[in-house]
Amino acid sequence: METRRFQSTADGLSVETWFDIVGQGKSALLLPALSSISSRAEMRALAHALADAYRCFVPDWPGFGLEGRRPAGLVLRPELLLGFLREFTAREAEAPMVVIAAGHGAAYVLTVAGEQPERFSHLILVAPTWRGPLPTAMGNHRRPLWGRIRKIVEAPVIGPALFRLNMSGPVIRKMMRAHVYADPSFVTPELMRAKTALTHRRDARFATAAFVTGGLDLVEDREPFLRLFDAPALPPTLALIGASTPRKSRADMDAVAALPQLHAQVIPGALAAHEEHPQAVADAVRRFTQSDGATLKQVFPKVAAGFGSKNLLDKGS
Numbered sequence: 001m002e003t004r005r006f007q008s009t010a011d012g013l014s015v016e017t018w019f020d021i022v023g024q025g026k027s028a029l030l031l032p033a034l035s036s037i038s039s040r041a042e043m044r045a046l047a048h049a050l051a052d053a054y055r056c057f058v059p060d061w062p063g064f065g066l067e068g069r070r071p072a073g074l075v076l077r078p079e080l081l082l083g084f085l086r087e088f089t090a091r092e093a094e095a096p097m098v099v100i101a102a103g104h105g106a107a108y109v110l111t112v113a114g115e116q117p118e119r120f121s122h123l124i125l126v127a128p129t130w131r132g133p134l135p136t137a138m139g140n141h142r143r144p145l146w147g148r149i150r151k152i153v154e155a156p157v158i159g160p161a162l163f164r165l166n167m168s169g170p171v172i173r174k175m176m177r178a179h180v181y182a183d184p185s186f187v188t189p190e191l192m193r194a195k196t197a198l199t200h201r202r203d204a205r206f207a208t209a210a211f212v213t214g215g216l217d218l219v220e221d222r223e224p225f226l227r228l229f230d231a232p233a234l235p236p237t238l239a240l241i242g243a244s245t246p247r248k249s250r251a252d253m254d255a256v257a258a259l260p261q262l263h264a265q266v267i268p269g270a271l272a273a274h275e276e277h278p279q280a281v282a283d284a285v286r287r288f289t290q291s292d293g294a295t296l297k298q299v300f301p302k303v304a305a306g307f308g309s310k311n312l313l314d315k316g317s
Contacts (some may be wrong), residue, residue, distance in 0.1 A: 019059035023051025033103030114231030
């Protein structure tokens, strides 16, 4: 594995991120989720599972990751992340590339692929989401309140104190066992140490505050998210949905899976199926990218009713 630095510019400021390169072959871009405990490390097992056939590029999003630093005065927002993705795909991975995007990466990848579809051969969206935790739990109508909460967490003195209180070890463990992973035993002491380290880095609260309050939501409602799949010449797209996904997120993912132009498969896991079950994701990626248009419907059959049924899960796992 090789690790490199990527330098981009936003608001006249230099933004530094890091990325790993794993394997040889066709270019594949692996984008981690956006969350308080997300980093490129969550994609490494998947990258190694694909390394015999793909040259995997695995970056951290700006402001995220263990080494990530937010330049003073830089506001994390969707336009900044979109700009980063446009730059990275133009300067690093060779086109046409396969993209495997987790969580919120879905909306960003769909937007960039809609602009330049020729740069992408296949899109694989793992647990595709578009809405941060507070808007998901409490509703979009309270977004002004979420913005005020974000400002409090970003404020000096009181912000770091609130962040430490809400990102304590017990809170992180409960969150991971409740909806991030399907199997509680996956949350080992080693994983806890790695995830807790992400919340202890300098300026970690800014990325968390932006994501949790919906400040990194590229769209604010389900319909605009679904319309991203209507872009002309969008590459073949597969949605992978964890069988243990929480109810509200699962409803959004099932709406995606029902789109006629999309392929979908249920796999084991929850919101971080790519991390908990990397081999299941890798197997789906290989089947999807190696199937031609005539056989895709046979490999990834649509189910008219009860998308998350046991029959489909048996076929997909």
